[in-house]
Amino acid sequence: MTENDSRYPGADLEAALARWLPRQRWFAAKGHTVTGVRIVLRQALAEGPGFGAEHVLVAVDFEDTPEQIYQVPLGYRSHLPDELTPWTVATPDDAGHSVFVYDGLRDQEIIGLYARSLSSGKPKGTVDLHTVPGSEFEMDVRGRPLGAEQSNTSVVLGERLLLKMFRRLTLGINPDVELHLALSEVGCRSVAPLRAWIDADVEGVRTTLAMAQDFAANSADGWAMALGSIRDLLIEGDLRADEVGTDFAGESYRMGTAVAEVHSDLAAALGESQRPASGLAAAMSRRLEAAAAEVEELAEFVPAIQARFDEAAAVGPVTVQRIHGDLHLGQVLRTPERWLLIDFEGEPAKSLVERRHPDTPLRDVAGMLRSFDYAAHHSVREREPDTATAQREFRAREWAERNSAAFCDGYAASSGSDPRDIGALLRAYEIDKAVYEVVYEARHRPAWLRLPLNAIRRLSQD
Ligand SMILES: Nc1ncnc2c1ncn2[C@@H]1O[C@H](COP(=O)(O)OP(=O)(O)O)[C@@H](O)[C@H]1O
Numbered sequence: 001m002t003e004n005d006s007r008y009p010g011a012d013l014e015a016a017l018a019r020w021l022p023r024q025r026w027f028a029a030k031g032h033t034v035t036g037v038r039i040v041l042r043q044a045l046a047e048g049p050g051f052g053a054e055h056v057l058v059a060v061d062f063e064d065t066p067e068q069i070y071q072v073p074l075g076y077r078s079h080l081p082d083e084l085t086p087w088t089v090a091t092p093d094d095a096g097h098s099v100f101v102y103d104g105l106r107d108q109e110i111i112g113l114y115a116r117s118l119s120s121g122k123p124k125g126t127v128d129l130h131t132v133p134g135s136e137f138e139m140d141v142r143g144r145p146l147g148a149e150q151s152n153t154s155v156v157l158g159e160r161l162l163l164k165m166f167r168r169l170t171l172g173i174n175p176d177v178e179l180h181l182a183l184s185e186v187g188c189r190s191v192a193p194l195r196a197w198i199d200a201d202v203e204g205v206r207t208t209l210a211m212a213q214d215f216a217a218n219s220a221d222g223w224a225m226a227l228g229s230i231r232d233l234l235i236e237g238d239l240r241a242d243e244v245g246t247d248f249a250g251e252s253y254r255m256g257t258a259v260a261e262v263h264s265d266l267a268a269a270l271g272e273s274q275r276p277a278s279g280l281a282a283a284m285s286r287r288l289e290a291a292a293a294e295v296e297e298l299a300e301f302v303p304a305i306q307a308r309f310d311e312a313a314a315v316g317p318v319t320v321q322r323i324h325g326d327l328h329l330g331q332v333l334r335t336p337e338r339w340l341l342i343d344f345e346g347e348p349a350k351s352l353v354e355r356r357h358p359d360t361p362l363r364d365v366a367g368m369l370r371s372f373d374y375a376a377h378h379s380v381r382e383r384e385p386d387t388a389t390a391q392r393e394f395r396a397r398e399w400a401e402r403n404s405a406a407f408c409d410g411y412a413a414s415s416g417s418d419p420r421d422i423g424a425l426l427r428a429y430e431i432d433k434a435v436y437e438v439v440y441e442a443r444h445r446p447a448w449l450r451l452p453l454n455a456i457r458r459l460s461q462d
């Protein structure tokens with residue numbers, strides 16, 4: 001297939017993508033009506049009889065929200081194997097299109113094309129590849145998609161590298177690459193080293209498209225591990241968290257030390273400064289106002305939340321630095337050796353400028369404390385209600401408190417500073433995160449909305 005391809009005209013591709021994009025897990029504008037799709041980059045990767053592949057970027061217009069740009073590597077085949085049919089964008093039709101169009105990142109052959117580009121150091125056309133010095137790639141590695149869809153799409157190359165293709169593009173450098181690069185340069189042990197990244201000029205701005213880092217084989221994510229621990233605890237509800245065989249506190253402690261190490265390495269690599277807590281609290285109040293305008297269930301909590309933010313504002317000057325920005329149990333991987341932090345993109349709903357703003361490390365600590373609460377209470381809600389439900393709620397809370405304390409202990413032991421010492425600010429961050437979660441759940445998983453709302457009640461009114 002070539003740039004001005006006659007077999008699949010741009011206008012038809014744009015129309016097919018307008019129908020397909022809103023159904024994707026990573027589509028960030030759920031609930032907004034797409035009014036048009038415009039191709040902004042179309043780069044042939046392979047072409048031959050019955051098979052083609054293209055790297056495509058599109059700008060999506062909406063009725064009621066600003067344009068968004070998405071990355072959609074596409075495959076074209078005259079015969080689509082069964083395993084690729086769930087990823088169909090368009091089928092052959094009466095209008096004379098003889099090929100299926102599908103999500104290229106589900107096709108091992110197309111993933112292999114990206115792998116070869118990385119290993120040869122020669123991406124196609126206007127797309128640039130940057131290799132971190134000392135990183136080598138094998139020429140002909142095979143690729144496979146990585147499990148479930150998330151905010152982006154990741155593929156494993158030769159079981160050695162993970163290539164993450166950003167889906168919704170934010171014009172500029174992606175903090176995931178920026179922070180992984182900084183951490184890799186100072187030899188941080190608690191991240192998977194960055195090996196390469198891909199960028200291109202998009203609408204006149206140099207923009208990150210993808211990154212490759214070491215693949216941590218045989219790892220488990222913190223969310224799955226935490227759920228395993230809680231499952232055992234909730235079977236009867238009569239044992240305390242420290243009495244069940246799958247007590248998680250030791251892991252939470254080590255996770256705390258890993259997060260502290262990353263914070264210390266980020267400060268060493270990118271610096272620290274001072275900021276009045278009043279400015280941080282004012283930003284939280286603005287976010288609260290916007291969230292309450294979007295999710296009406298928040299309204300009754302606004303005065304109590306604001307009182308907590310006012311307490312945080314009185315804390316005085318605090319040290320700020322670059323942080324992870326969206327830390328939760330799904331963002332930590334337990335390898336056989338240690339915990340690794342992944343996905344430094346920051347909260348997807350924030351602008352790039354906001355995500356790159358220095359903040360206190362307490363935001364990340366609070367993110368993990370919120371996640372212990374999520375894991376515990378989500379597990380209770382997964383079970384059919386019965387006479388033991390109240391007891392399970394009690395145990396779940398105990399589990400969250402035990403693991404939060406262990407995490408903070410580990411953090412304090414590694415960093416020399418205990419996050420609980422500035423309790424008013426830590427609590428404000430927990431509430432701020434729960435407010436973000438209320439909006440996130442209302443947009444993506446309304447059935448989960450009660451989880452952050454219950455936490456807000458507890459955190460703002462205790
Ligand atoms: N370096 C890695 N090694 C192994 N698995 C990884 C690695 N980085 C991420 N993963 C896995 O890929 C999934 C998606 O990664 P993440 O960076 O969180 O992507 P997204 O931006 O799509 O949320 C994670 O949940 C984790 O299971």
Ligand SMILES: O=P(O)(O)O[C@H]1O[C@H](CO)[C@@H](O[C@H]2O[C@H](CO)[C@@H](O)[C@H](O)[C@H]2O)[C@H](O)[C@H]1O
Pocket residue numbers: 150151223326328329330343347348367370371372374375437440
């Ligand atoms: O897609 P990302 O992983 O970057 O993060 C977004 O999605 C997360 C949900 O997967 C969301 O996290 C919330 O749910 C988690 C459980 O699924 C829980 O552990 C977190 O504490 C809770 O915030 C995250 O906030 C969002 O940015």
